[in-house]
Amino acid sequence: xxxxxxxxxxxxxxxxxxxxxxxxxxxxxxxxxxxxxxxxxxxxxxxxxxxxxxxxxxxxxxxxxxxxxxxxxxxxxxxxxxxxxxxxxxxxxxxxxxxxxxxxxxxxxxxxxxxxxxxxxxxxxxxxxxxxxxxxxxxxxxxxxxxxxxxxxxxxxxxxxxxxxxxxxxxxxxxxxxxxxxxxxxxxxxxxxxxxxxxxxxxxxxxxxxxxxxxxxxxxxxxxxxxxxxxxxxxxxxxxxxxxxxxxxxxxxxxxxxxxxxxxxxxxxxxxxxxxxxxxxxxxxxxxxxxxxxxxxxxxxxxxxxxxxxxxxxxxxxxxxxxxxxxxxxxxxxxxxxxxxxxxxxxxxxxxxxxxxxxxxxxxxxxxxxxxxxxxxxxxxxxxxxxxxxxxxxxxxxxxxxxxxxxxxxxxxxxxxxxxxxxxxxxxxxxxxxxxxxxxxxxxxxxxxxxxxxxxxxxxxxxxxxxx
Amino acid sequence: xxxxxxxxxxxxxxxxxxxxxxxxxxxxxxxxxxxxxxxxxxxxxxxxxxxxxxxxxxxxxxxxxxx
Numbered sequence: 001x002x003x004x005x006x007x008x009x010x011x012x013x014x015x016x017x018x019x020x021x022x023x024x025x026x027x028x029x030x031x032x033x034x035x036x037x038x039x040x041x042x043x044x045x046x047x048x049x050x051x052x053x054x055x056x057x058x059x060x061x062x063x064x065x066x067x068x069x070x071x072x073x074x075x076x077x078x079x080x081x082x083x084x085x086x087x088x089x090x091x092x093x094x095x096x097x098x099x100x101x102x103x104x105x106x107x108x109x110x111x112x113x114x115x116x117x118x119x120x121x122x123x124x125x126x127x128x129x130x131x132x133x134x135x136x137x138x139x140x141x142x143x144x145x146x147x148x149x150x151x152x153x154x155x156x157x158x159x160x161x162x163x164x165x166x167x168x169x170x171x172x173x174x175x176x177x178x179x180x181x182x183x184x185x186x187x188x189x190x191x192x193x194x195x196x197x198x199x200x201x202x203x204x205x206x207x208x209x210x211x212x213x214x215x216x217x218x219x220x221x222x223x224x225x226x227x228x229x230x231x232x233x234x235x236x237x238x239x240x241x242x243x244x245x246x247x248x249x250x251x252x253x254x255x256x257x258x259x260x261x262x263x264x265x266x267x268x269x270x271x272x273x274x275x276x277x278x279x280x281x282x283x284x285x286x287x288x289x290x291x292x293x294x295x296x297x298x299x300x301x302x303x304x305x306x307x308x309x310x311x312x313x314x315x316x317x318x319x320x321x322x323x324x325x326x327x328x329x330x331x332x333x334x335x336x337x338x339x340x341x342x343x344x345x346x347x348x349x350x351x352x353x354x355x356x357x358x359x360x361x362x363x364x365x366x367x368x369x370x371x372x373x374x375x376x377x378x379x380x381x382x383x384x385x386x387x388x389x390x391x392x393x394x395x396x397x398x399x400x401x402x403x404x405x406x407x408x409x410x411x412x413x414x415x416x417x418x419x420x421x422x423x424x425x426x427x428x429x430x431x432x433x434x435x436x437x438x439x440x441x442x443x444x445x446x447x448x449x450x451x452x453x454x455x456x457x458x459x460x461x462x463x464x465x466x467x468x
Numbered sequence: 469x470x471x472x473x474x475x476x477x478x479x480x481x482x483x484x485x486x487x488x489x490x491x492x493x494x495x496x497x498x499x500x501x502x503x504x505x506x507x508x509x510x511x512x513x514x515x516x517x518x519x520x521x522x523x524x525x526x527x528x529x530x531x532x533x534x535x
Binding site for chain 1: 478504514520521
């Protein structure tokens with residue numbers, strides 16, 4: 001396996017270096033160019049960079065483990081929800097692209113500051129994404145590092161692997177900016193797709209086919225075959241709250257918003273949406289097979305034992321080597337986008353426009369160190385932590401959507417930003433500090449989404465009436 | 469954007485989502501009927517996802533947006 005690993009590793013490194021070089025050559029000193037890569041992404045690059053940013057280590061690790069633990073209901077949480085999000089790219093994406101282009105913005109923070117005529121809105125957005133994106137970025141690093149510490153032929157500790165991964169990310173993103181990240185995402189997205197299908201075919205062969213796999217599960221643990229699953233997690237409220245949190249990710253997670261704004265034109269953006277939808281199915285379908293395979297072959301093992309067996313021990317040396325490279329690629333493609341988005345959004349805090357690129361790189365470095373520190377202390381529960389990130393940033397959605405769908409001359413006031421801040425504080429205190437998920441039998445994020453949305457809709461019509 | 473066309477596709481989208489979160493797709497503790505060797509929530513969920521993807525394709529193609 002070591003020889004194959006060396007071969008794939010060299011090919012991948014060469015491709016990454018080449019794309020960084022191309023991106024650097026295409027780049028000029030315009031900060032907008034650095035942040036959006038010139039805003040000229042076509043459908044092909046758009047789909048791959050969006051999908052590679054969306055799907056990370058949890059495609060090969062978190063998703064299969066989630067299916068193995070909670071059963072087929074995970075398809076609703078991951079499959080249906082992500083395709084629905086792709087549909088809503090048409091609604092949210094076209095509007096964001098239009099208003100950002102017309103009003104000349106390239107970061108959500110500065111757009112919110114302008115829309116609400118107050119720094120408060122942009123600061124609340126920044127607080128939200130700092131709190132929920134750094135942990136999200138760090139779990140990618142955590143996932144791949146803990147896997148490599150056990151499974152890679154080169155024996156390094158988790159922390160060392162984390163440092164290696166972040167160093168590579170910082171190198172190519174600082175050389176080529178957003179464009180380098182987009183090119184590397186394209187490579188990483190294709191590797192991920194190839195690897196997840198190769199492994200799923202091998203797994204199906206191993207268990208005697210699709211029907212046989214479910215027959216074994218029916219005998220061993222039938223609760224995996226319906227909701228809420230063996231642990232009772234996937235009930236209606238969990239699935240519905242997750243749906244709402246995830247479908248609005250194109251506006252609440254800046255690493256995804258950036259990709260919508262960076263599309264060449266709205267026609268390219270429109271056609272990107274169905275391509276993302278089909279890509280989602282093409283990725284989650286084999287991930288489901290991997291999870292169900294795990295339920296048959298590794299029902300009681302720890303996540304690390306499951307991943308090691310599924311991705312390395314049960315595969316041929318060629319596929320195992322390609323899987324390791326695919327996992328590294330997947331982790332990097334999400335983390336680099338998140339760190340870059342955090343750095344880009346934080347430029348609003350800068351006092352002047354001098355050396356914006358250098359300062360953005362400095363901010364990205366700071367966030368990378370933050371993600372590294374968090375990854376050392378976080379758990380291996382990748383999907384629940386990712387979901388917490390989606391739910392947390394989801395609280396900001398009504399404030400963002402109100403700004404996006406309002407006209408420039410509408411006076412939006414500060415009620416929605418202030419209530420969003422209160423909502424964030426309630427969510428953080430209840431979920432992170434007290435681990436309390438329900439209030440009066442209803443999930444807290446559902447209550448917050450409902451109340452904030454009502455206030456945002458009311459504000460929209462009130463402000464519209466004033467200018468009529 | 470042609471509002472009528474968009475509203476038509478958006479209505480279908482809402483119906484598909486309503487069906488997804490109904491007992492038709494996610495009945496608690498029920499795996500039957502099986503189709504192609506898959507339990508109900510899985511095959512129905514995959515079917516909904518494919519329908520949503522096709523709907524996204526039609527919706528994207530039908531919208532004429534001004535540039």
